Amino acid sequence: MTATANQNPEQIARDRIDQMLMDAGWLVQDKSKVNLSAGLGIAVREYQTDIGPADYVLFVNRKPVGVIEAKREESGEKLTVVEDQSTQYANASLKYNLNKEPLPFVYESTGVITRFTDYRDPKPRSRPVFHFHQPQTLLDWFDKSETLRARLRKMPTLPETGLRPAQIKAINNLENSFKENRPKALIQMATGAGKTFTACTFAYRLLKHVDAKRILFLVDTKNLGEQAEQEFLKYQPVDDNRKFTELYNVQRLSSSYIATDSQVCISTIQRLYSILKGQELDEEVEKENPNEKGWNWQKKEPLPVEYTSKNPIEQFDFIIIDEAHRSIYNLWKQVLDYFDAFLIGLTATPDKRTFGFFNQNVVSEYTYEDSVSDGVNVPYDVFTIETEISKKGSKIEAKTEQFIEKRDKQSRKQRWERLDEDFEYTPNKLDKDVVNPNQIRTIIQAFKKALPTIFPDRFDEKGEFEVPKTLIFAKTDSHADDIINMVREEFGEGNDFCKKLTYKIEEDPKSVLNRFRNSWAPRIAVTVDMIATGTDVKPLEVLLFMRDVKSINYFEQMKGRGTRTINFDDLQKVTRTAKHTKTHFVIVDAVGATKSKKTDSRPLERKPGTPLKDLLGAVAMGAQDEDLFTSLANRLIRLDKQLTEREKTELLKLTNGKALNTISKELLEAYDPDTASQIEEDTQKGYAGSSPDEIGKALNKAMEQKRNEATKVFTGELNEYIENVRKVHDQVIDTINQDKVISAEWDSFTTDKAKDVVKEFSAYIEAHKDEITALSIFYDQAYNRRALSYHMIKELMEKLKREKPLLAPHYVWEAYNQLENIKENSPKNELVALVSLIRKVSGIDNELTPYHKTVDKNFQDWVFKQNAGKHNKFTPDQMEWLRMMKDHIANSFHVEVDDLDYTPFDAKGGRGKMWALFGEETDNVIIELNQNLTA
Template sequence: MTDQQPEQSARATIDIMLAQAGWAVQSKKEVNLSAADGVAVREYWTDTGPADYVLFVQRKPVGVIEAKRVEEGERLTTHEDQAEYYAAATLQYKLNKEPLPFIYESTGILTRFTDRRDPKPRSRPIFHFHQPKILLEWLGQKESLRARLQHLPGLSPEGLRPAQITAIANLEKSFQENRPKALIQMATGAGKTFTACTFVYRLLKHAEAKRILFLVDTRNLGEQAEQEFLKYQPVDDNRKFTELYNVQRLNSGYIASDAQVCISTIQRLYSILQGQELAEDLEQENPNEQGWQWRKKEPMPVAYSARNPIEQFDFIIIDECHRSIYNLWKQVLEYYDAFLIGLTATPDKRTFGFFHENVVSEYTYEASIIDGVNVPYDVFTIETAISRDGATIQAQEYIERRGKLTRSERWQHLDEEYRYSPTKLDKDVVNPSQIRTIIRAFRDSLPTIFPDRFDGQGVFEVPKTLVFAKTDSHADDIIQAIREEFSEGNDFCKKITYTITEDPKSVINRFRNSWAPRIAVTVDMIATGTDVKPLEVLLFLRDVKSSNYFEQMKGRGTRTVNFDDLKKVTRTAKHTKSHFVLIDAVGAVKSKKTDSRPLERKPGVPLKDLLAAAAMGAQDEDLFTSLANRLIRLDKKLTDREKERFTELSQGKSLNSIARDLLAGYDPDIIEMISTQVREGNPVTDPVTDLAANPAAQERAVAQQLEQMRSQAASVFTGELNQYLENVRKIHEQIIDTVNIDTLLRAERDSYSTEKAEEVMRDFSEYIAAHKDEITALAIFYDQPYRRRDLTFAMIKEVLEKLQLERPLLAPHYVWDAYAQLEEVKERSPKEALVALVSLIRRVTGIDQQLTPYNKTVDKNFQDWVFGKQAGALKFTEEQMDWLRMLKDHICSSFHVAMDDLDFTPFDAQGGRGKMYQLFGDGMGDILDELNERLAA
């Protein structure tokens, strides 16, 4: 027996928890082991004294519970030896021959569990007691899950990148060490979901995991994960994953008993544990970036669900775990007795802390670029006067107002001066000139940024571009401006948000795989997680304060794509995607970023954030009070028709009645009334405790009724209603500023820092020097100048291909920009990467003292050669000069001209080698040799 009996309230709570989990709780005087599959007997006698609880499943003893006072929660681990002592004891009537395998220590608030069948058994915290049927199932297995994890076979590297192999191997080692949490940090585009599919398959097949949860925070990401599992095929089986295992993407509260992989948003998982249905539109936006994270003093409340017990999942994979959802949803994640695996490209300090600093993979964006998994990016800045400074509309002007909801327009006389800052743009004020000026600068800059994207008729092909807008209304304004400025139709530019009438997935698919649309405008839907590999331009028309979210948005452009796939959607592409361009029109690159976006409890919190928090079940008093006050004020501004529409969407309730319900949830008089009813009402009896005689049980009953009342008050806030309220909030209209005409201040590529430029120059020089003995072209440049006349297009292409494969960050135009930052470089980087590369190699090897485009060098050498040849009696005819210029141009782009080249373009159209012989006679061979030698000097 324990030295001191547990407090009665702690014992009563344990009894309730056992009953909730399906255990029949009995006293030692009234034992009936046939009363249920699972029986928990209090004070059951052993040869070392009475154990607090002995657990029986189908009449067989399986475990013990050591009950302790609530005050001993922090010292619960110190009682493990005592619990082990009772588990190893012989039960009355010698019902056990061996120690009992399952051991619990509990205060009723904190509970720890040990499975003695595990290798190196270690206690772990659990939310609740396990159900009897799972303990029976575990006993029927030859080994425990943690024991089975010790025997995972070696990982086949087939089809996996080195970073994926490392991540899986280290993760499985973490499992074998029985670490409860692990973090996989892997750059966007590096294949996190494919990695997850691989280790999920191995856990199901080799560790016989029962069920695995893949947790996301938006429906879009859930659909993408489902597609990854649908197309995943293991290397050791000819069947697809879904032919071997059942995958269920949850879209209701039902979790199939035969589902081995479940995909769910954390919003839906919480609603399932609450026993409530969740509208699908509440899964559209992620809980962190869209303000659903109403910061509470405590995590979201979670109660035990017998339909969804803690043992429901063996492993939980948390996709995009950097979004800090664990701050608000910590209990949701830790409700389950499962291993937690985080996937993210952009962890922060809290991410590392949550996963106990157990980082099993660190694969950065920079490393992925070096490996050729991702591509780097350039920054191009567009700045306008109004974007930077805002503007003033003078009094007495006639201004246009536009309804946010209907977009209907009307004119109004402005009584006083109206000054607006850049932060009000596209929210309270729309300046069409500002949007048009940015789009026009974007349009005019594209040929400079992508000079090789003209077709045979001189028509420029716009690269696949994704534009980030502030709101749906802003997106509509941008689309209109793009279609007008580019003189294109509807298919050229499309909106991709959850609010469009067309299926968003269909538009994304066309954007990804078809020529049109060329430009897509989004707010949040494809800001994270969605792959569109041919994307080459990201245009930011909204600022982002979250550093993690900004990195995720940039990740939309990092994906590599092979040349054939790029060519299918971008017909003028001359080579594979080597980089993408981030066009910053709002200062997003340089604006101050934070690791998170905490919501302070103050009147300035956006209504959208309050509505989303209420819809997701947050019940903070400040939230309810703030939201009620907003609704009361809004009620005075709505028209009769708008109020009617609101009532239709709110289950027949008015704004004021909903506000009253919200305020009632924390009304002291109502709380006192409920408490009195519980104390003085008819006694309610649970399976083991008389409510009227138990203060702790009374407190729980009051809390339960308040929880129910508050949930009912918030239940009206569906996605459709929230969107409607957001549209009609505060001022119904936006001011359309047609008075102030914007001006472009600058549109240019951002420069390197001096330190970065020096680093790039140094890395390029070292790379060229390191490979001079193994690459023919480099050997010629370094040590065999007499052979420069033999330098061929194929030789230079070999250098470029090796550079792209091994050091993609040293792309020629990047290195050129670095030199231009530190030296006087009169010319811009040549359009052709090969020409730029030869120019750079000549500079690095000392042939040229100043970085000069190779074609300019050839032009100069050609002029000197022609002048020298004609210094005497020899004079070239005009027809001969035309041929010599053709030969010179060929050397500019191909670095060498051979006799066989005369049979092809452009020479064949002018008569080929026969014509050259006619012009130069037997000396034509000498002419070719001289040009190759002198022009490459």
């Protein structure tokens, strides 16, 4: 707002406050012209009290409800210092008013900074607010017997049914934070630990028990918004047989319209920012994470959001910020500062800024390591693939008559060009400016070759290997296409085996994702960024990194795709050769992603090297910085000179006939001094006789309109076209240099992890050897092992799963394999694997040997002794029966006479046939087999 030098600072503040009140729906009146019937909310200036005139007294529905203490901005007075003064007016007796009750709603304001206190709150505490509340809001609050903060103190005990311990802790601590009137709270919860379910639970409790008016669930991608909506749709409270959406209205915002009866709103932060700016938003902008894509243009003076009566500051009581580590900075912080609401952050990977923003009020810390220890998530191992070209790059030497292949990035059309000089490329140019098909093929070949080593138990009855569900992270869309072609070729499979998962595919990406999650095919999915975060694909067991990332938060989110647990039956539905439940996942690192230097966050600074995509994203989000407009205009001017006629024609279709040079000119004119002078002159004429403040506001509005006109052409479709067409049109295809594998092996750090797993398993077995029947038998004399039964081992397995879910037998077996190079694969049956491990730990076996192999050897020794002794030689029929009993012991650890009545013995004649073959020796044979085969 413009002011002349001789204006009174206090009057400037009053003028601003007047305007704010009017914007919020108040009628501002002088004390000499009071008409309390003129509207719902009346703000009376200089209203007389028994201690002097109050700057403003607020009346709603003719009743006095609050006061405003006005202070000049330039005085430097801190508003908290004048709280006693404003409280005195609130407690004073008002002239002509018989009601002697203190006024509950008290503001202190300079017109720039405003603080508010509701003195009916328990331990009333002032808080900063962006603007004044609307009259209807104060009336609603005034008519309630208790305030929101008072109601928060009376929340009932949380029912713990269906909640994990970490979720219970998070909700209880969050509700305690509310009771203490702490404005911000952060829930740190590992990916896969149920953050959204936790949010649904406490949102339900806030709506039911606290009578919250509206809750906002804020995300930063459309994908996350859709997932949150699905969570609310399927959420059913434990104390009601109806679904959440049958009890409360849930609206996912797809326009600027927010329904008055919505109790939960789900929105991207980009859309909400646009709503507060009064601008429409292209849905394309919501598809990608703005923090990673550079839309947080760091401007000299961030264009602030402005108050809008359609979306008052009290529109939401609570704001849940999903993935809070990336949604609370730069442009986005203004959205959060705008609303007078409690802020609850959800994140798996907070950084220092996140903790700072939430005032270090971390109500729950549940790390990935915690979730793994509890069996909520699974751990991971790292297998590295290193090739020469991936590590060092390469060089195409110029030779006489040397031609190289080039490919158009967009159309993928190929052509040949003469190479006049050596073409050298570094690893970071791969799959962007240059493509070496053999380098991609070499990695895929090494990956295919390593899979049986990584998952040695995934062979079917025919000896064919089944590829685990695998997600490959590619650098670009073009890179993804190259990978898909190589995967299909090298694995000898068709189109369904490997699919691309991005928003740009012709197939419905949700349909492909659902098939990847729930069906056998595709086995491998390749993505650039669509499911880097927030997408639940539980059967995933392999993440193949063929792109690196520099943000530690983003990397952790990408890793999180593999952490989900899944029960055995569900895993086997999509992976038929799975022999046990998912115990871990494997990162196959082909680019050094697990070892490259990572930063806490990706700073986005204004500099000449800012990618064009970041500039386009910034204007699409409404940023209007002069440097931004100038930088983008200059880039477009250069691009216009590079475009072919066909490309210019295509571009005109997307701009309603505007050429790039016209668009560039409009961007430059938006901050051109001559243009600004002309707009100012026109505004002065149009507002002749108006106050300087009114003229200033009109001028600002006209300038903003000019800038909006310059940027409204930048839709998601146009931005994508410019981004693709402006890149180096051609990629060099290096078909000359052949790549080769330097190493393909388990990462060295997993050796330490393997030692820890083996040590923990041994300690657990040793600690329980006296209290668990099965273990006491192993540690007792060999003679007693004949009493070991299937039920005893089953009981031990169930106890192990409950208390130490990470110590799954197959996982422990792999740990031993890394340390001792075990000759045999883990037995298919996890109970058999467990017995094998216990025999190793208890000292019965010197080497880890599959139990069925031990039984086989002991059986051979026993038969040899029997044939050489009193039995002379067993008949073929007798040997068939003995082998059946041997196999039964190998899988069930014990055989009894009653077992002969069941499969497979019953099909061969059961106990009657046994007696016919062995006669009176039957019982002795069974006793000897149990005793000798389990030795």
